[in-house]
Amino acid sequence: MRPRLQFGTPEQGLDYPIRPTAFGLVVHETHLACVRVDRGDRSYYDLPGGAIDGEETEEQALVREFLEETGMTVRPVERLGEAAQFFRRSDGEPLNNTGGFWIAERLSLDPAAKIEADHELVWLAPGAALQKLRHDAHAWAVAALLRHRA
Template structure:
């Protein structure tokens, strides 16, 4: 059974949208995107998005990371699967359904970044937990945190 986050509003027909998101860690911080579409407050998401055509989750993840952040990543492990009801910026009701992957950053290609309203930010995992727009993303961060080795006591 997949996890479903968000609440479907009565009377809206949610589009099933295969999607994928990634967790990239560097020096104890997680890669997130700060999205500012110029309307309302900016918000934070995990890098990722919808699968195009016959793309696999891994292919979409590599493409989305490049388009949103300019980072070159390699998918390592599928951490979990979750779905999230939400309204897109244009008001379209969507249910993102798909995996959240742990990825390894292998490089950067600033010329690959295409989404001007997305800014790469490295957040402390606890800050990410409370700042991410989607409950599914926060849940994935919590799941990732619980899998980390415990710090030595002393």
């Protein structure tokens, strides 16, 4: 079963298995925490987060992913909504990231705790994030956050 909000267009003939995920939105002052993923000339921006491992809850995955990707410890505050994104990973594997987008609170930041060397924490103004984020589902979450805070 797919969530009501499905983004992306699947390529014909490919199977896009559902990949349970959780992504987060942390605002500090007027900027949003994003990650720049270094892929050389194919680098991109995402919201921090990713796949749910094993029996993790969305909240547990969100806390783990934030720490791994940014060195930031967060507390999930509110589930903003659910959306899915058809896409192909850097290695070409087709997936349908499906899961929750969470508003989270920044508790601490320790760059030494980050373990994903190709991820860099960047703070983007929401308008810049809307333009730069790789996935439409992530841009939708930013727009939903802005409307939620209005």
